[in-house]
Amino acid sequence: MKIKANGLELEVEDSGADGTQAERPVVLLISGLGLQLTDWPPALVQGLQDAGFRVVRFDNRDAGLSTHLDALGVPNLLWVGLQHRLGLKPRPPYTLEDMARDALGVLDALGIARAHVVGMSMGGMIAQRVALLAPERVLSLTSIMSSSGARGLPGPDSRILKSLLQRPPSGSPLDLVEHYLRIFTAIGSPDFHVDEAELRARILASVRRSHSPAGTLRQMAAVIGDVDRAERLGRIRAPTLVIHGKADPLVPYACGLDTARRIPGARMLGIEGMGHDLPSGVVERVLPALIEHLRAASPERPGATEGAHP
Template sequence: MKIKANGIDIEIEDTHEGDTTGRPVVLLIMGLGMQLVAWPPALVQALVDAGYRVIRLDNRDIGLSQKFDHLGKPNLVWASIKYKLGLAVKAPYRLHDMAADALAVLDVLAVQKAHVVGVSMGGMIAQRVALAAPERVLSLTSVMSSSGARGLPQAEPHVMRVLLSRPGGSDAASVTNHYVRLFKAIGSPGFPVDDAELRERITAAAKRSFHPAGVLRQMVAIAADSRRAAELGRLRVPTLVVHGKADPLVPFACGEDTARRIHGARLVGIEGMGHDLPKGVVERLLEPLIPHLKAAEAAS
């Protein structure tokens, strides 16, 4: 379902559209270049079974939400150099804007408060949502994400090479092969995904939408968000930080740092988890997540 939020078109999925029963809401925010369909159905269903209304969105510039090609393609190499030198990075839009999109989705759906759960870049956006409107956030959950603080460990070199590479062609097979390599590089060593299942999922996502220029703009938005780490100490919302101990893209130390910066945050490390959400990881994520949501509701 497409809605107009924050002045742009945002694609959403709502498990209880027009709900009047008062189910608490969980807002799920996906990561870099990932669409709302990347949320594992088992995770969404488990939250519904636990009594929640689950709302997912395609972030701007990705999936079926509005694209920003009129802003041009950023120079990723130049942005990376400036980031490494500690210079200000100019982005076509900011994570602040993406957080405003998420809050506007809640506004359109007449949701006053929500549990906000984000993975990877989505965790950064979720942090921004909590900073912008803490009164709207029942709880915050940041999964395989980072505060963005300088000096944190970076992705393993072979992972960055795959991440920054391009498909060998624009045909479906080349795109699928590229993303299979990427997801194998960042995947959970303790919870390997069957090749056929991985290919099927990637192919379905690419048919729904394939927009690499949007990924570039989102990457630069991440690099430009240089002050978030210093601001996280202001947060006083119930916070859960979940991170894979085998994450080769956003190392576990990033999760430790995020939890340290947020008052009262609980850190849960998952052995064998990389930077994805296979079945075994989903099961281990739900174990702390649902009690976290319930405890936040009780406290509020």
């Protein structure tokens, strides 16, 4: 369903839309760079519902079926990156704080006062921004395979950069599937098997649903331009769980460790053999820790609509 938030139309999927889960504590899932709400593993979404949570997912701006801001143009990432390296403050088309306001707008539109906020990759950065912007709205924070954004942290290794910089020969579904298959294989978890046919099918479904390379570049500019988040993470008071793969070649494990170090009382869960994805074997390890974290931070008598924002 579409909702209006922060001046945009955002595509939302809410497991409580029929009213049967209205009194459950809410988990808001925030997707990563270029990803869609459909990219959250079904087993993770179902596992949260089976554990008694109402799960809300949405397409970020410039992704999926939400508003695409093509009028803002395509940013020059080389220039944005150079500004960052020179210690200047880049001016991306929009910021991660804007995207955090989108997430809060989703809660407002659904009448949800407080939620557990869970983000993966770029979504983890947005989740951190949500916890900074509106601490009273955040029951707990979970940052998965993400980063504090602090200067000096390691970046992707050279083979990953090479994969990311390659472009598909055309925009045909076949070429796009092969392109993203190479990327997901390069950044994936080395110790957890992913069936190639299943991965191809998921990529094809995603491409057919929406494909916006320019939107992904605008999101990437927002990530690069978010230069002062790390220094503010010490203000977060929400119970925080940081989950990160020890074999992550895109956002190295040190980035997760730094995030946990900066957030007071944060708990760190490092997973051996996990890369920058959530295959079924990783989900099996993540779910118990995540559910324990969410339950510990849930109110004894949760009410999703109590004190709801209009």
